Amino acid sequence: MTCFNKKYVSLMNKVLDDEATKSERDELFAHLATCENCRRHFQELKQSTELLNQLVHPQLPIDFTKNVLEQLPAEKRHAIRKWTSRHPFIAAAAVCALPMSLIVIAAGRQNMVQGKTDRDRFILLKAPENRL
Amino acid sequence: MDQKEKRLIKKVKKGDHQAFAELVDRYKNSVYTICLRMVGSREEAEDLSQEAFIRAYNHISQFDSDRNFSTWIFRIATNLSIDSLRRKKPSVSLDAEIPGTEGLALNTILPGGETPPDEQIVRDETEKWIQHEIGELPEKYRSAVILKYIEDLSLKEISEIMNIPVGTVKTRVHRGRELLRKNMKASRGEEDDML
Numbered sequence: 001m002t003c004f005n006k007k008y009v010s011l012m013n014k015v016l017d018d019e020a021t022k023s024e025r026d027e028l029f030a031h032l033a034t035c036e037n038c039r040r041h042f043q044e045l046k047q048s049t050e051l052l053n054q055l056v057h058p059q060l061p062i063d064f065t066k067n068v069l070e071q072l073p074a075e076k077r078h079a080i081r082k083w084t085s086r087h088p089f090i091a092a093a094a095v096c097a098l099p100m101s102l103i104v105i106a107a108g109r110q111n112m113v114q115g116k117t118d119r120d121r122f123i124l125l126k127a128p129e130n131r132l
Numbered sequence: 133m134d135q136k137e138k139r140l141i142k143k144v145k146k147g148d149h150q151a152f153a154e155l156v157d158r159y160k161n162s163v164y165t166i167c168l169r170m171v172g173s174r175e176e177a178e179d180l181s182q183e184a185f186i187r188a189y190n191h192i193s194q195f196d197s198d199r200n201f202s203t204w205i206f207r208i209a210t211n212l213s214i215d216s217l218r219r220k221k222p223s224v225s226l227d228a229e230i231p232g233t234e235g236l237a238l239n240t241i242l243p244g245g246e247t248p249p250d251e252q253i254v255r256d257e258t259e260k261w262i263q264h265e266i267g268e269l270p271e272k273y274r275s276a277v278i279l280k281y282i283e284d285l286s287l288k289e290i291s292e293i294m295n296i297p298v299g300t301v302k303t304r305v306h307r308g309r310e311l312l313r314k315n316m317k318a319s320r321g322e323e324d325d326m327l
Binding site for chain 1: 147152156161164178181185190256258259262265266287302306317
């Protein structure tokens with residue numbers, strides 16, 4: 001059973017919230033010194049929240065973070081985008097390199113084919129002489 | 133929010149998993165504590181914490197970098213816990229009595245193996261009692277009391293997390309505190325009567 005004066009309940013809340021002024025504190029404690037019910041009530045309020053503070057903070061398993069990461073959408077696409085934004089010239093060069101190399105290869109082949117036919121023609125032309 | 137965290141968020145927004153891992157490591161234990169004290173079961177709290185981080189990652193584009201990441205992730209964790217309480221799917225708690233048996237709990241019949249140190253929580257009677265009393269609080273008082281007294285957050289931070297005015301937070305903390313006092317006193321009284 002508490003003292004039915006609401007004023008003291010609200011003072012208790014202010015004190016517990018750390019929002020009471022010095023005079024409000026003094027007023028409450030002066031009352032608590034004379035009113036056993038309020039004193040007990042205040043004590044109980046303080047105790048119950050202090051108990052909450054004593055609860056242990058349990059730790060998660062070590063692989064918790066790893067497990068979370070495994071469930072995220074894949075990073076790959078982003079990784080490429082990130083890399084290209086950091087190295088725009090290399091990326092541009094890489095993009096250009098593909099058609100360029102195709103051209104170079106194609107040109108090389110054409111030369112080779114050209115060379116071969118020239119050589120063939122030469123051999124064909126030369127062949128009879130060799131046989132003689 | 134400190135500069136390091138801002139940089140991390142920037143990286144996460146570009147899809148950097150490693151940067152996100154750093155954020156997870158920073159806040160995982162607080163997130164877990166909130167979930168655990170809200171729902172009261174370690175397995176469920178672990179799942180909820182995981183879900184909270186995955187959601188945070190998937191919606192990181194909606195996160196305003198000028199705000200605190202902690203506020204945001206705590207809000208996600210609190211909301212997920214409340215959702216899970218509302219769904220009220222009966223979860224299997226290891227120390228809950230199996231229906232139809234006299235005081236026989238799952239953890240007494242499951243093969244033991246090496247007892248993880250966390251199991252001490254289950255054993256600790258006081259801890260169990262406090263958790264039970266928290267669980268007796270209506271969810272809106274419960275979240276306010278947990279954030280205030282277990283996470284040690286200010287009323288302003290709590291108001292941002294719960295998206296309600298500071299005055300409302302204060303009222304909830306007061307009511308939660310009073311209800312906790314009353315319930316704890318009552319259950320202690322019962323104990324005294326039994327002695």
